[in-house]
Each structure stands twice: as structure tokens, then as C-alpha cells.
Amino acid sequence: MSSSPSPMVITTNRSGWVWAGLCGVIGLIAAYDCFARGYVGLGLTVLVWTALVAAFVALVFVLPRLTVDAGGATVRNVLSSVRVPWGQLKDTRTTMFIELVPRSGEPVRVWAAPQSAMRRGRATLRNRAQLDVEVPEDRSPRVDFAASLLVERDRALAAGNNAQTGGPVTKTFLKREWGLFGALAVLALVSLLLV
Template identity: 30%
Template sequence: MGGTQEFTSTYGRWLTGAAAVTAVIALVSVAIGDGLGESLRLIPLFALVVLLVWALFWNPAVEVSDGEIVVRNVLATVRVPWPAYRGFTVKYSLVVHTTGADVTAWAAPRSSGTAQRMRRRRPDPGPLGPGRHNANADRIADAIVERQTALKDAGYLKDAEAAVAAGIGPQRRWHWLTIAGVVVLTAASIALF
């Protein structure tokens, strides 16, 4: 059918890069002004800040593919196979309704009124192709509708209810490595102060 569409925040990537560069500059400044020992004590704190900015702004994404919708949030990733998908709503962000619990997409905030008006002034670029795209709830909702319609028209979702009855459903995977990193860096930052 079609390639995978990944929706992420361009702003989040710039913000994470800026946080990392700022942390390095701050460490070098402290090393020059107060000595290498003081700079080394600050490494866990600055690493914690960069990790948190990465987890909050770079890592979250929504992927739409022929097999599933993947919602990667701050603490967990939820995989929603198409048979388990039940719809969406756009409130403050995109909420994907499933046969299990609803999933709110951290990476898909609703567009501001100004952004929506600006988009209406531009000509419609048509459907998005595969690859990475800037995330907003409306754009992702359109991609989900287009992909689900294409899959239904091709006959791939005709046995969806049977698949759900057989146990197909959303799967949640916690980001234990990120959680552990935050805990360890927090403990190290407290211990070194």
C-alpha cells in the first residue's frame, strides 16, 4: 500500500539540540571558571536536563503504517493494530480510540488558531507521502483517515472484528531505559551536591 509516515516535532528537535549545546557550553564555562572538578560534578545534572528535554520533545512521535498506528509518548509506546483502531478525537491533542484504553498522542498537539488560518490561505498540498512530517493533531488525523480508507478499499480490514475476537489489541511498551536514566541521573545529581 503505502510507506510509513512518521509525525514528529521539528521544534522539539531544535529545542533538544539547543539544550545539548547549552549544556556543553555551560560545562566548559564552569571548567574554565571554577575548575574541572566543579564541571565534573555538574555532568549528571546537565545530562538529566538534556535527557528530559529529549524525552519530552524529541522522542514523542506518531507513526501511521499499513499494519498499525504507533503512538510513542514520553513514558511508553502504544502499538495499535488497525483491527483494534476505533477512531480518534482532536481536543487539545490527538486521542486515538482503541478496543483497549484510549491513547493520547503527546507529539500531536492541536494547531493554534493562527496556524489553522495560515494553512487555509495556502493551497492544499494534497495527501502526505511516506517519510517524516511535522506533527499536529489535524495532519495526523487526516493521515489516519486516508490510510484506513485505503486499507478498507483494498479489503485488508474485512476480518478486523474476527482479529479482535482472536485477541488482537493495542500493546503498550514502557520506556524503562529512559525512566531508569532519569532516576539514576537524578540520584547522581543529588548525591554530588
């Protein structure tokens, strides 16, 4: 991990892109139909509401993810982003979701990593950690991401770069993303006056 300065996305919801794109395409087709029939106000309203729904789908299904880099893990959920440096990561556990347990504070649940997704066999960390996993011929390997994160933590701490792996756990709310969504919601409500 220390040789690669760029963060590596471990879990994300790829189907969220499909839903956001499908919503956008349907909205564009509906808006085009309104414009072609001469209903400009309705077409603008459809565009704004389509953008609002696509933004909501993106906030809930596309943006949540778990990212690791040389300094630690970043959990981005729907409302907030939590940075856990490797030096602060005490443990990980697997419940219905993967949870990162910092040395002080409450466990951080990775919403983008439900157990159903974990069983699909994403092996990014397993390959990096070179865990021995016996794979039956008829099934894909089950990856223990929680243990893989601890292996990655130990590797980063052994590299000895305390400037990157140290520091406090930080939590930031996604003000910009939800602010944009709020502005779209206000614009969508105002657009109803055009109809």
C-alpha cells in the same frame, strides 16, 4: 502505505530538538569554563546536570510522536508507547489533541499532536489520502488528521494483509528511557558531592 515498509512519523515536536540542543550547548560552555579555571569537580557536576536536563527535555518534548506504517499507528507519549493495529482502530476524533479510539479500551491521546500544531498545515497524510481541501488564497489548508488516519486505515485494510493489520492493541511503558533518566538523576545527586 503498503508499498513503504518503513514507518512514517506524522507528528513530532521539532522545537524540542532546539531546546535540548540549546541546553546542551550552554551546559558544555559552562563546563568548559569550569575546567579552564581549574574546577574539575564543578565541571563534571555541570556536565552531569546538563545531561540530566537535556534528557528530560528530550523525554518530554522530543520523543512523543505519532507514527504510522502498513500495520497500524504507534502513539509514543511521555510515559508509554501504544500500538494500535489498523484492524483495531474503530475511530479517531479531534479534541484538544488527536485521539485514536480502539475497538476495545480507552481512547489513546496523541500528546505530540495538539490542535495548534495541526493548524500549521502538515500535509503528509492529506497528500497520501488525496483529500479534497479547498484552500483560500490567504490561508494555509487546515488538515483533518483524524479523518486522514481513517482513510489510511481503510487503505491498509483494503490491501488485505491481516498479519500486519491484525492483532491486539499493545501498551508498553518506556522503561529504558526513564531508567536512563533515573540513573542520570542519581548520578547528578552524587555529583553534588564533588562540589
